[in-house]
Amino acid sequence: MTHQPTTGHTDLPHAVGTQDPATRALTNHTDVPNAVGTQDSTLQTLTDRPDVPNAAGTQDPALQALTDRPDVPNAVGTHDPAPRALTNHTDVPHAVGTHDSTLQTLTDRAEVLDVVGLCALSMDLKDWAAVESCFAEDAEIHFGGRVGTITGNTAVAEALRRTLDNLDSAQHLLTSPVVRTDGDMATHVGYLQATHRRGDELYTIGARYDDVLRRTPDGWRLSGRVVTRLWKTGDPNVIRPETD
Template structure:
């Protein structure tokens, strides 16, 4: 049976996962400093994206997910599987990610990504934070040909 602390830890981590998705979809990328540790490592390479520390990731997202390129996105998370190890934890989080892309000819194309987030979390003085997030590709549907996903 889980202790109250374990239940609380799991809920805090699930809230962190939801907060991340909200930040990405609202394009308020500077708020990622409230989700990640300062020494975090983020790897978006499964879909051709950036790999780096927190500040590099924020810079990358501001350029790559700008409104002019991706006017609308949704990161829908499910199956949040968390394994607690005291003041650290690991997670595997399913994500269904519809994206609307502004195409060079002026129309917009909607495509879908299926992925897993492979996460590491750490308890800090400010609560639980992600210290590592890596995307694992599951599937792609209707992506523009030039994206090579």
């Protein structure tokens, strides 16, 4: 029997390493890379597709257009004009860390609450110098009741001292603060629950503070306060003022 040489088989490469016509036809197929590793026209077309980076790693025009979109950082990591415009927005802090008006408002609000809180805490600690420092020199405070209206930070601190200094303890709790600022002026509204103890006797007041504050060279200070009493319980004689 005569055998056909294997080199003549249509689906095997020739013995010398070249491809027979059938295999050559496969090599020349439009969707298969050539044996030498180059790309045929179909693969070249894929390389040239706008959503595929070129073989050299650069971007074709369509992908470059994506890189140039206003909401995508450039390849070098810098921001295009649109994100930079966001950085320059008036309600966003600048990249260099400067304070915009929103941050200043938050800072002022925190300082106002500190003054109001320090005044309440200092009364409980009987630190009358600290109480005096919370008020402006021309402050006008409407306490109501037996104390009435007091003008001047020194007089206010003294009136509070005469009322509270002979207590065994006191606790002024502040809640629901609302602060509004306008330049160098601010308002504060909040609730007060003040409990006073002498021996075994207690007297507790529920009230609302309506405050006006002013920015001074030394910081925010209370320049006006109206104390509106809402409820009370216990013996009011617990806080009878000190007599001369």
